[in-house]
Amino acid sequence: xxxxxxxxxxxxxxxxxxxxxxxxxxxxxxxxxxxxxxxxxxxxxxxxxxxxxxxxxxxxxxxxxxxxxxxxxxxxxxxxxxxxxxxxxxxxxxxxxxxxxxxxxxxxxxxxxxxxxxxxxxxxxxxxxxxxxxxxxxxxxxxxxxxxxxxxxxxxxxxxxxxxxxxxxxxxxxxxxxxxxxxxxxxxxxxxxxxxxxxxxxxxxxxxxxxxxxxxxxxxxxxxxxxxxxxxxxxxxxxxxxxxxxxxxxxxxxxxxxxxxxxxxxxxxxxxxxxxxxxxxxxxxxxxxxxxxxxxxxxxxxxxxxxxxxxxxxxxxxxxxxxxxxxxxxxxxxxxxxxxx
Amino acid sequence: xxxxxxxxxxxxxxxxxxxxxxxxxxxxxxxxxxxxxxxxxxxxxxxxxxxxxxxxxxxxxxxxxxxxxxxxxxxxxxxxxxxxxxxxxxxxxxxxxxxxxxxxxxxxxxxxxxxxxxxxxxxxxxxxxxxxxxxxxxxxxxxxxxxxxxxxxxxxxxxxxxxxxxxxxxxxxxxxxxxxxxxxxxxxxxxxxxxxxxxxxxxxxxxxxxxxxxxxxxxxxxxxxxxxxxxxxxxxxxxxxxxxxxxxxxxxxxxxxxxxxxxxxxxxxxxxxxxxxxxxxxxxxxxxxxxxxxxxxxxxxxxxxxxxxxxxxxxxxxxxxxxxxxxxxxxxxxxxxxxxxxxxxxxxxxxxxxxxxxxxxxxxxxxxxxxxxxxxxxxxxxxxxxxxxxxxxxxxxxxxxxxxxxxxx
Numbered sequence: 001x002x003x004x005x006x007x008x009x010x011x012x013x014x015x016x017x018x019x020x021x022x023x024x025x026x027x028x029x030x031x032x033x034x035x036x037x038x039x040x041x042x043x044x045x046x047x048x049x050x051x052x053x054x055x056x057x058x059x060x061x062x063x064x065x066x067x068x069x070x071x072x073x074x075x076x077x078x079x080x081x082x083x084x085x086x087x088x089x090x091x092x093x094x095x096x097x098x099x100x101x102x103x104x105x106x107x108x109x110x111x112x113x114x115x116x117x118x119x120x121x122x123x124x125x126x127x128x129x130x131x132x133x134x135x136x137x138x139x140x141x142x143x144x145x146x147x148x149x150x151x152x153x154x155x156x157x158x159x160x161x162x163x164x165x166x167x168x169x170x171x172x173x174x175x176x177x178x179x180x181x182x183x184x185x186x187x188x189x190x191x192x193x194x195x196x197x198x199x200x201x202x203x204x205x206x207x208x209x210x211x212x213x214x215x216x217x218x219x220x221x222x223x224x225x226x227x228x229x230x231x232x233x234x235x236x237x238x239x240x241x242x243x244x245x246x247x248x249x250x251x252x253x254x255x256x257x258x259x260x261x262x263x264x265x266x267x268x269x270x271x272x273x274x275x276x277x278x279x280x281x282x283x284x285x286x287x288x289x290x291x292x293x294x295x296x297x298x299x300x301x302x303x304x305x306x307x308x309x310x311x312x313x314x315x316x317x318x319x320x321x322x323x324x325x326x327x328x329x330x331x332x333x334x335x336x337x338x339x340x341x
Numbered sequence: 342x343x344x345x346x347x348x349x350x351x352x353x354x355x356x357x358x359x360x361x362x363x364x365x366x367x368x369x370x371x372x373x374x375x376x377x378x379x380x381x382x383x384x385x386x387x388x389x390x391x392x393x394x395x396x397x398x399x400x401x402x403x404x405x406x407x408x409x410x411x412x413x414x415x416x417x418x419x420x421x422x423x424x425x426x427x428x429x430x431x432x433x434x435x436x437x438x439x440x441x442x443x444x445x446x447x448x449x450x451x452x453x454x455x456x457x458x459x460x461x462x463x464x465x466x467x468x469x470x471x472x473x474x475x476x477x478x479x480x481x482x483x484x485x486x487x488x489x490x491x492x493x494x495x496x497x498x499x500x501x502x503x504x505x506x507x508x509x510x511x512x513x514x515x516x517x518x519x520x521x522x523x524x525x526x527x528x529x530x531x532x533x534x535x536x537x538x539x540x541x542x543x544x545x546x547x548x549x550x551x552x553x554x555x556x557x558x559x560x561x562x563x564x565x566x567x568x569x570x571x572x573x574x575x576x577x578x579x580x581x582x583x584x585x586x587x588x589x590x591x592x593x594x595x596x597x598x599x600x601x602x603x604x605x606x607x608x609x610x611x612x613x614x615x616x617x618x619x620x621x622x623x624x625x626x627x628x629x630x631x632x633x634x635x636x637x638x639x640x641x642x643x644x645x646x647x648x649x650x651x652x653x654x655x656x657x658x659x660x661x662x663x664x665x666x667x668x669x670x671x672x673x674x675x676x677x678x679x680x681x682x683x684x685x686x687x688x689x690x691x692x693x694x695x696x697x698x699x700x701x702x703x704x705x706x707x708x709x710x711x712x713x714x715x716x717x718x719x720x721x722x723x724x725x726x727x728x729x730x731x732x733x734x735x736x737x738x739x740x741x742x743x744x745x746x747x748x749x750x
Contacts, residue, residue, distance in 0.1 A: 047445055047446060048441075048445055049441045049442055049444075049445035049446050050446075052438070052441055053438065056434070056438065146557075146559060149528065159528070159529065160458075160459070160528045160529040161458070161459075161462060161529055162433070162459060162462060162463075164462065164465075164466055248434065252433065252434045252437050252463065253437070253463070253466060253467065254433055254434075254437065254462065254463035254466075256433050256459045256462065256463065258431060258432065258433060258459045259432060259433045259434050259459070259463075261393075261432075263392070263430070263432070291438075294428075294430075294435075298390075298427065298428045302390050302398075302402075302426070302428060303390065303398075305390065305391055305428055306391050
């Protein structure tokens with residue numbers, strides 16, 4: 001993180017961009033309410049298809065937020081989030097289709113399973129740092145689709161064919177389309193996870209994680225138990241990613257090994273960088289980027305969609321190297337200027 | 342906003358939507374569903390233009406070019422075709438997103454030739470619930486022929502199980518006492534072939550098959566499997582593999598100097614991608630089956646259908662590689678849809694499109710092998726079920742025997 005601070009000092013942005021201090025992890029009060037109202041009203045104004053897209057943005061937003069807690073919070077890298085996302089998705093799909101479990105109950109179960117897996121994965125991760133940890137998680141992400149195809153699990157996972165998931169209707173006979181209900185359901189889960197994450201990072205544990213992020217040796221000298229907090233960060237991040245995966249399975253109504261390739265892990269990583277590392281509300285901007293920008297790139301050219309995506313990404317990295325957070329800070333300074341004048 | 346208020350607004354908007362949905366489309370003589378009008382027919386499509394399966398993207402480009410040609414010739418029954426194709430990068434969630442965009446935002450009449458078994462599985466339930474035709478899907482899985490459960494989904498190409506049944510038929514006739522070794526890829530592709538093959542052999546399957554060997558697509562080489570199969574004493578090899586592994590098998594057989602009756606799948610018949618890398622001398626006498634003409638084969642140069650295809654490629658896809666089977670495939674699939682929409686006439690409802698698609702009788706595309714005809718009915722949603730056997734000789738495949746049909750199910 002110190003590198004970011006140095007580079008930030010060098011950039012001649014309108015406002016200085018520091019690594020997010022613990023108080024500034026969230027949005028201001030006015031901005032939060034404005035966002036909430038916008039999200040509540042949105043589905044009443046747009047088509048079901050757009051509601052579905054925004055639901056996907058929220059779901060990817062949760063997954064990006066989970067990575068943000070890990071990287072922005074505790075300073076560890078992971079390129080294996082797609083594996084946790086897959087486990088969460090399959091847990092939900094299997095529970096709904098084979099176990100007949102209510103979809104809402106599958107979310108905490110998926111979260112707990114992924115927390116366990118992530119916590120266990122965190123142990124070997126303790127011995128690795130920086131790029132080596134990134135490589136270990138990368139291996140996990142690459143292995144996951146093949147594990148899901150294994151014949152041993154085929155009875156449960158459906159093998160290569162995947163599993164089709166039934167979409168839930170709105171409960172209590174509410175006059176809402178399935179998409180709208182799922183949107184509000186996802187929104188509620190997102191808000192709960194967002195608030196919990198903010199609180200986590202502001203708590204004693206969160207401070208310990210950030211201390212590790214900023215300087216491991218200093219943190220351990222201060223009495224922070226490195227292994228506990230590093231594995232805890234991994235577990236929490238994996239658990240939240242699992243909840244996102246479960247929601248994703250319900251929204252897309254289908255799970256298959258090909259849905260959770262390494263591409264997804266990269267997309268989530270990208271979302272985090274674009275949204276601003278360590279700034280939780282940025283996760284949403286990052287998620288919007290990974291859902292909508294490939295569509296824009298495709299609209300420019302079918303054959304060269306990948307190249308145009310790259311160009312757009314370059315533009316973001318050069319113009320706003322600190323992602324959406326930089327944009328937000330810039331907007332804030334502008335508004336403050338207006339108020340003063 | 343309180344919960345009650347939210348609820349009230351939601352109720353109101355749902356009511357308005359319901360009213361709007363039932364309001365229109367009553368008085369016209371010509372019948373239209375969403376996506377069709379006096380001047381235009383909107384067709385949606387999903388293709389992997391990027392990602393791991395991007396080699397198939399050429400199919401979507403060919404189809405777009407085909408409809409451009411049709412539009413320049415005046416369209417279908419005077420209506421221009423608006424072909425909207427999106428890139429799903431072979432990712433099921435992206436396929437769902439794009440399909441919903443096609444249906445709910447672009448408002449297409451039907452979704453045509455979406456590619457890939459996972460992507461099609463992901464969108465099948467949605468399209469059937471919405472009663473939007475999922476027509477002529479670009480995958481060889483057997484499950485698309487299920488009109489009872491999925492009346493809005495239809496396949497196009499011969500499915501893997503049917504193809505395997507035809508090989509079984511051939512064996513029963515030509516070599517009933519064969520000792521068969523089955524080599525297959527351990528996924529839906531390989532397993533479909535094994536299932537069809539065993540069903541085709543029927544009671545004799547147990548007696549004829551001496552060894553079944555599978556490999557994972559992740560294995561770098563399958564040489565050790567071949568050695569094991571040869572040691573089993575088999576004299577016939579059913580090679581249910583994808584191109585890379587088919588090439589390895591043919592090459593290893595040559596090196597071991599093992600000459601069984603060797604059948605490879607229709608997926609692995611590319612001369613450039615399979616036979617040449619394996620070594621042409623090793624591939625002599627290998628058998629397979631085909632249902633489309635080969636764009637690079639000079640024997641079709643004087644063929645009426647292929648003359649049209651060549652003219653099409655030269656004019657609308659200049660510079661494209663004629664040896665790419667995607668160009669032939671895309672043309673054939675697009676021509677089949679062209680025929681269905683022509684038959685539908687002025688009654689362009691989704692129901693009628695499905696009805697016409699299910700009443701194709703002896704329809705032949707320009708690019709199908711002579712005698713390979715498309716037949717469908719209300720209970721048969723598998724358009725192409727005929728193939729012709731062929732043998733590799735010199736540098737190309739030579740067709741032999743009659744057109745064989747798998748006789749449905």
